[in-house]
Amino acid sequence: MFFKSGKKNGFEGGGLVLFENVEEAMSGERALKAEGVENRLVAPPPELRKGCDLALEINLVEKPAVERMLRSRQAHFIDILPMKGDAELLEVVQVTDFGDAVMVKAGNMKLTFDKSSGVVLNISGGGCPDIPYLHAQMLAKPLDRAPRPKEMGHTLCSLMLDRAYVQSLDIWKNGGR
């Protein structure tokens, strides 16, 4: 027995881009279509509505990439929210001190760096395909010269890694404390 999607075109993204007015929603749709990002125009549920009564459903996981694309094409939007569940991204950050190294955990992502040199020793956790890519780009580089996950990543995992990165940089600049 299989669950049916219940969506006419089979697209279920779980995320909503909210706009101030209909023109901006149409402009956002054009911008994402031009970038090849799957989306569809929908009416936002009343509890999530901000601005106009037209929104774009996107794959929530691609939130950072969608934000970047919309901004680069000057397509204004109010917010990107999950269609159900907690509307806020996890803010909790946990720190583990290994002596010479520190591991910072944000959501499902962990970044470990050397306390004295700030070199990224390891990145673990996550599951989206930009994480192994970011791992390869950031590994063995000092935090202040490593690419910022938020600027290079596409997914929510990269946003979580970015939180770990920002916190790591702060800890390192304060002498590993």
Place this chain on the structure above:
Amino acid sequence: MLLICGTAPRKDLPLTEGDAILQGDTLRIGPAAVPCTQGTASLVSAACKTLEFLGQSPPRALLVGDDGSGKGSRLLYEHLIAHLPRLAPQVVVLHYMLPVMGLMRKVSEAASKAKKRPFLIADAAAMYAAKAAGIAREFDLFTPDLSELAFLADPQATHPAYVSRHLFESDSSRIPELVAAAYANGSAARTLVVKGATDHIAQDGRIVDRLAEPNLPALEAIGGTGDTISGMVGALVSAGFDAVTAACVAVRANRTAGLYAGATPATRIWQVIEALPRVFADHLDEWSRQAGTRNIERSAS
């Protein structure tokens, strides 16, 4: 045949299918060479070492380059939807790929069109997609870490980044409660291997094994130490082990490989994987016997 599907951190790698061979810190699949780093490459590499030790054929890997844009992932989904019934693998591991709910549903449907539905394992974002799409129960085994278990336990969340704070902040003492919630809301596969400071193995809603030794906190920092567990479980199931025994052996082998490799937060995953043959030579028989005994006790209770 064990089929492992995922992405590699290279933009230029086309969809590549072939037997996987691990040479040092490099994984070779046909003409493609992929470094054995965090992600699906680690998973495939651990499966290679496991099957090699058992004298079995190497795993079949289906890898595609994807930097996170999802282009490679979509090719992978489409390929599986079209060809999974023909490939007829015994075990399939789905791993790093952009979570797309509709496409994951179609992959599961394609698996059912095979002569015999394969044993389906999902880890990483393939597990996120299966849970978010509401088809977790169609899978045989998931391998979440603690934060991902909180995601499975949260009926509303579609990605671990949006898990309710009270669930995310759970410590390992609440694992039984989170496991129960994940099964209750239909977000668990039949077997769960929860990776953490204490590994937990659950089947059909019941925790059947726990393991906290050897205690190596550095393993959590090393990118790929969860992937290796999924790779070993897939390999052991394809070699004929039942799911719980495979999971019991894999979590023990992972910790012991970390011990043998002298794991520190700076250790690379290929160094842990390299220790696996020695670990299996020293312990596989003993662990298999212990797991078998536990199985018998479980059946009798």
